[in-house]
Amino acid sequence: MSGETIAFVPPRYGRGVVGGAEIHARMLAEELHARGWPVEILTTDAVDINRRESKERFALELEVVNGITVRRFPWDRTRLTRRFHRLERKITEGKRVAFSRQETWSRQLFCSSELLSYLEKHAQKYRAFVFIPYLFGTTYWGIKTVPEKSYLIPCLHDEPYARLEIFRHMMHSLRGIMFNTEPEMELARRLYGEDIPGKVVGGVAFHPYRGDPERFRHVFSIRGDFVLYTGRKEIPKNTPLLVEYFCNYLENTGRDVKLILAGSGSVNIPVSFRNQVIDLGYLEERDKRDAYCAATAICQPSTRESLSLVLLEAWLAEVPCLVHGDCAVTRHHVERSGGGLWFDDYPTFHEALDLLLDNPDLRRKMGRLGKRYLLENYSWDAIEERFREVLEEGERKRG
Amino acid sequence: MKTAEEIISIPPDLEGVDVPRIMEDIKRRVEERRQSGLYRELPTEELERMRVGERGEVTIQDPLHEIIFNIELARHFAAVSSWYPIGARRTPLGPFILLAKKILRRFMTPYMEAVFDKQREFNMRVLEALKVFQEIIVRERERNYRAGVDRYYAWEELGLAEEDGEFLEEAARRFPPDKEIVHLWCGRGEFLEAARREGREALGVEEDPRLVRICQGKNLRVQQASSMDYLEGQPADSLPAVFLRDLGERGELGDLMWLLGVLASRLERDGVAVIVNHHPRSVLGTEEAFVDPSLVRLIHPETMEGLLKGAGFRDLRVTSLDGFSPDEEREWMERLGGMGLELQDLRETLFAPRRYLVEARK
Structure with missing residues (x-):
């Protein structure tokens, strides 16, 4: 039997x-x-x-x-x-x-x-x-x-x-x-x-959670706006592409914004950008959730996602997401929810990031739309x- | 059982974000601005070369970031291997040289591996030690976060802030009218407001961004910085007027000793520091003070006087502030009625002023 x-x-x-x-x-x-x-x-x-x-x-x-x-x-x-x-x-x-x-x-x-x-x-x-x-x-x-x-x-x-x-x-x-x-x-x-x-x-x-953004900022010494990437840092996930786009963005705009990377694997960060591109390595669950709550936006540059847990988890913290337009799944999530934007190349990355950083109301609204989509569908x-x-x-x- | 929607309230007014339209706008904007050179895109190696050439070596601003950066970098190189790529020039002898190199590599590998095994073990141990060091820093910061319960948490989230009487206005009046007052650890800016009411110019210094935001919401002048760093960063003999409240009642005693020394050095000649603290002589006032869980100790006015003298202040005046009003006394007496509390000594102990003020000149 x-x-x-x-x-x-x-x-x-x-x-x-x-x-x-x-x-x-x-x-x-x-x-x-x-x-x-x-x-x-x-x-x-x-x-x-x-x-x-x-x-x-x-x-x-x-x-x-x-x-x-x-x-x-x-x-x-x-x-x-x-x-x-x-x-x-x-x-x-x-x-x-x-x-x-x-x-x-x-x-x-x-x-x-x-x-x-x-x-x-x-x-x-x-x-x-x-x-x-x-x-x-x-x-x-x-x-x-x-x-x-x-x-x-x-x-x-x-x-x-x-x-x-x-x-x-x-x-x-x-x-x-x-x-x-x-x-x-x-x-x-x-x-x-x-x-x-x-x-x-x-x-x-996901079960709803409440993070403590100030705790994350205090423990990891992070001040000001930052874009968060969580997940494995590797070529198939497009992490090097994100680092390259972000460094170019910093160089072209001179903005005071950081890219925080969290997760396993390694990515080459140019030494002269290391105050603005910070790799925190693997984060415990609590730290990760606090990081989501503290982030200005999340970026998921991978084009090989079948669900994207990162995106869904981030939306519970009401944070907007920036995804790669070539990924059918993440783009589908963003289009259906209204919880973020996508980029196809560096210029669209530049403009989309500018838009998110300059508009706190839009960010808040997108984050909430993402959360609503998540709670309704998952x-x-x-x-x-x-x-x-x-x-x-x-x-x-x-x- | 509550559903997720009930636990997290989602406001209904979420319409109006048309993502496809925003994306169209973004693409149109890109087309318009593409020629302007705004989207210069270089490989990271080239950006690095440019930056290093322009700005020289970059130092990391935070020690934790430095450690994490180096651990990640070291991890990349830790797994050393005896394998290495070999090649030979395209000459008639090339294939033979290549073959010889391959044989040599194959022959040498066991010996090299024996050495590299030890090297890898050593590298892993060093990495683990660095990781432990990183964890110690993170844990230490975690413990310091709110130091148990911080002021914002106690005042705003637990709602345990004390009510301020008129003693703040009185403190503001102790300063010369034409001098700018610096209030260290200005918190929610109650003193800055009192100073404004008294027509005094005042600047607050506060590290907690949440408290800074509260001050900014009240249109108060506030600088976000660590008060200790701010004070240390001022030139000697440069500050005319400094206000401190609950001095030494939170944090470490060692910090208080250090602070008084720096304060004495940064105040200008004839500059004045005014300190308002809780008075431990008042039993009821002490009880009221310790409702705030961020408070850890009271400092007796005589102790404070001694510490200030030790730090180099010469002209010291201590005044009691914030006494119980006759109405408050009557209310308490009724609550304690029938216990024979008519004795004057006991009355003085119970209703001694809740605070004392020290006016210290250099």
Whole structure:
């Protein structure tokens, strides 16, 4: 007989783990657990998947994180060979790669053989496996191991990897797909066909919070207006582009405004701008919320978002957002809510930022519109209901 | 259970932000101004070269930012590796040289790795130590934030500000009419208002931006700065008149000693400092004073006199202020009635003036 437990399968999980999909998995799992769903986490011992050489890893014994059982399995730390890099380059350049080689690539990218064995042996103990995100070997090979109980929160964005044949197959073998937004679902249907299963579940919701902006300013010595970026600092997130645009903006306008960066990863900050571009590194949850409340505006320059937790969380603090016009999802949020502006290039970034900095009333209004949109569209009750619908639909299909 | 909408009130008047129209305006504006050179766009390396050339080395303004910046920079270089790119010139011998280099690298790698293992371990330890140092600074600042309960929190959020009698006007009258008074830690600007009513010119100095905003809302002259830094930044013998209220009753005693020394040095000859503090002799006044949780101690007028003398003030005059009115005395006597409190000594203790004023000249 099949069990009742829902197992979430993210590539990594635990305190201090940052990354959109990982935080998404954690928030959803914790909320469902709080609402009485039996939930478990099956994941690897990885702390930072971008640093293979790092010896830092989670202990393999069973852990309970905020009431949820976490089972960790060793990450297959295969050495990335030159062949892998060649394959990776071909994929990112959009060149044709044979199916079997795509599979080899995904296995090398990030996987855990012991996790797959566990899935195979103990599939009966679980009602469903919810994999997140689409890209990693844990997801591809996990779904291949237990397709009859597999669901996916893809966190999909338009990138060369998404066009691989293996993912088209994966999307069709699933019981259900839980999309975060409509633009994400449209993209998936465009790439993999209209007949893929699933619907928009909506990702996660946030509980309203009250921050203390003065506390943030006091502790981190921040005075005056500042634009806040939170999240991983890396090229795929367009953080270097933001730093470049902002430095040019400072040079061209001479304005007294700062860019505050918070999150993991690193970005090159020109030394002569370091009093105005300040990288605070990883911030604790309380500090982050206080930072949102203290910020003049939030900037989310990434073009690869499937939901953008940053944007949603910032809107709860009634702060307007500046997003990249090439990102269908964040632009969709901004257009529908009225909670911010977007930029396509440096001149539009310059003008949009000028407009936000010069108009406190507009900022306030946009921030409130963003919050209204968030509260109206992202509530836990609605997300739980849609989550249940996708599960039940998948189970009906299975018979 | 309350819904999110009930917890956070969202005002209904949110219409009127037409984002697509704003974006069209932005794009039109960009087209109009593109030729003006306003949108000069350079790679960060080039901006850096320009700036360094123009302004020389840039120093970081805040030590915490300096530490964080260097930790992030160090993290970038911490994971040293024995791997390095190799190449050779495009000559007939090139491929052989390349092969030889590769063999050499392969041969040397285990030995180099043994050294780099130690180097990486060392780098990680140093980074961890720096991180701990950063956390200590952040924790320390966090503890200092409001120092438990700060004045703004006590006065505005808890609503525990004392009611001011007319003693502030009296204090303002103690200053020569033609001299500008500087009020350090001016708070919500009650003294500045009293000085204005008495026709005196006064400037407030306040560090807390929320209190500064309150003063600005009352059209008072106020400068946002740390009062200690402001005082220290003034030339010696330059200030004619300084007002201080509740001096030493908040914060560290060490700061008070330091402050009195600097105050004595910055006041001009014959300059006057007026201090108004709570009088610990008044039992009921003391009770009233300690309703404000940001207050940590009272300083007896004789102690204050001694400290001022020690700091170099010569001409000192102490006056009691803000006594109980006959009505207030009667009210209290009724509340304490039947307890035989008619004795004059007890009466004086209970109803001693709530404050004292020290007029100190250099």
